[in-house]
Amino acid sequence: MQEWLRTEIVDDAPVDDEEELLPERKYPANQGFVLWLTGLSGSGKSSIARKLEQELKERSCLVEVLDGDIIRTNLSKGLGYSREDRNTNIRRIGFVANLLSRNGVAAIVAAISPYQEARENLRATTENFIEVFVNAPLEVCEARDVKGLYAMARAGEIRAFTGIDDPYEEPTNPDIVCYTAEETLEESVAKILVELEQRDCIPPKPQIEFFI
Amino acid sequence: MQEWLRTEIVDDAPVDDEEELLPERKYPANQGFVLWLTGLSGSGKSSIARKLEQELKERSCLVEVLDGDIIRTNLSKGLGYSREDRNTNIRRIGFVANLLSRNGVAAIVAAISPYQEARENLRATTENFIEVFVNAPLEVCEARDVKGLYAMARAGEIRAFTGIDDPYEEPTNPDIVCYTAEETLEESVAKILVELEQRDCIPPKPQIEFFI
Numbered sequence: 001m002q003e004w005l006r007t008e009i010v011d012d013a014p015v016d017d018e019e020e021l022l023p024e025r026k027y028p029a030n031q032g033f034v035l036w037l038t039g040l041s042g043s044g045k046s047s048i049a050r051k052l053e054q055e056l057k058e059r060s061c062l063v064e065v066l067d068g069d070i071i072r073t074n075l076s077k078g079l080g081y082s083r084e085d086r087n088t089n090i091r092r093i094g095f096v097a098n099l100l101s102r103n104g105v106a107a108i109v110a111a112i113s114p115y116q117e118a119r120e121n122l123r124a125t126t127e128n129f130i131e132v133f134v135n136a137p138l139e140v141c142e143a144r145d146v147k148g149l150y151a152m153a154r155a156g157e158i159r160a161f162t163g164i165d166d167p168y169e170e171p172t173n174p175d176i177v178c179y180t181a182e183e184t185l186e187e188s189v190a191k192i193l194v195e196l197e198q199r200d201c202i203p204p205k206p207q208i209e210f211f212i
Numbered sequence: 213m214q215e216w217l218r219t220e221i222v223d224d225a226p227v228d229d230e231e232e233l234l235p236e237r238k239y240p241a242n243q244g245f246v247l248w249l250t251g252l253s254g255s256g257k258s259s260i261a262r263k264l265e266q267e268l269k270e271r272s273c274l275v276e277v278l279d280g281d282i283i284r285t286n287l288s289k290g291l292g293y294s295r296e297d298r299n300t301n302i303r304r305i306g307f308v309a310n311l312l313s314r315n316g317v318a319a320i321v322a323a324i325s326p327y328q329e330a331r332e333n334l335r336a337t338t339e340n341f342i343e344v345f346v347n348a349p350l351e352v353c354e355a356r357d358v359k360g361l362y363a364m365a366r367a368g369e370i371r372a373f374t375g376i377d378d379p380y381e382e383p384t385n386p387d388i389v390c391y392t393a394e395e396t397l398e399e400s401v402a403k404i405l406v407e408l409e410q411r412d413c414i415p416p417k418p419q420i421e422f423f424i
Binding site for chain 2: 062064074075077078088091092095096099100103104105
């Protein structure tokens with residue numbers, strides 16, 4: 001069992017000689033890990049990622065969200081949506097997530113990542129890799145159509161759209177499944193938090209302790 | 213002045229109630245920063261990066277080296293050596309370095325990064341950005357020709373090689389200059405360490421303290 005860290009420093013706490021040795025900065029309360037959210041467009045990956053980020057920050061964790069769209073802008077401009085390009089994109093995100101994770105950061109990835117093989121490669125090469133299948137039926141995702149992309153794909157305005165004219169290989173053995181058509185966002189996030197706690201990746205509950 | 217951290221935990225130290233609160237993991241002794249080594253191929257960027265990495269690890273710092281060659285493999289496969297592609301490569305390295313830095317990691321970048329504008333953009337968008345000009349005359353770099361690339365460039369076997377048929381814009385206002393034709397590797401690294409200490413980015417000297 002981890003011994004979780006004191007997460008807050010009180011500025012006006014009484015100071016004695018021993019306390020002067022204590023640092024001024026905050027320390028992360030988490031271990032490094034890569035939490036990988038895979039699922040169809042509109043399944044709720046980004047919403048879960050953002051809510052989880054917020055929850056982890058409240059627990060004094062170091063956390064970064066690597067969102068597929070942002071990564072495509074910053075690391076993968078020019079890549080398309082072929083199987084090869086999609087897998088290259090996934091490898092790049094994995095490379096960065098791993099750099100963060102091995103330095104103690106909780107790296108939350110939200111990316112369709114449709115191919116089983118690419119995800120298995122990540123699992124094999126990444127320490128503390130946790131795969132979350134964000135599972136909502138295609139018709140639910142399409143009805144949501146948050147970004148209007150399904151309509152464009154149906155109209156043939158965009159090609160190689162996952163779930164329409166490009167495959168999505170469902171995870172066969174994910175660590176967590178969030179059924180976002182049936183669960184609330186809070187329920188999905190709670191499920192992930194429990195798993196992270198059980199793995200000792202994060203502290204068991206929000207806690208504020210003082211240097212005494 | 214920073215209060216630098218206790219960097220080692222002694223396993224067999226006597227335990228009392230208060231100590232049981234102390235964590236088992238090590239904490240970094242550094243602040244996050246991006247140390248950017250720019251210079252010609254063969255100027256000594258990678259050697260400085262590796263030696264510096266070692267020194268920082270000995271000071272219990274969290275450190276990652278982002279080497280241009282490795283990054284080209286992992287993040288920028290497919291990019292060429294046009295001004296645009298080179299700057300895209302630099303932006304990607306900067307994106308990753310910044311993610312690391314803002315999570316408390318010392319990110320050491322070794323990349324030719326020949327264009328002043330791209331470097332200035334980095335400085336403007338990166339907290340704790342430190343530019344190191346690894347300055348060796350072209351003829352020295354060419355005489356070293358560690359990777360045999362200068363010979364190939366002179367023979368016309370590779371094109372757009374910095375210093376031969378592609379420009380290198382020298383930094384006009386670098387934070388540190390290492391004259392690697394005149395200094396030893398140790399002298400160059402020592403110069404950087406002094407600057408990092410003065411900026412309170414790293415602890416002032418190797419130290420081992422125990423939980424008492």
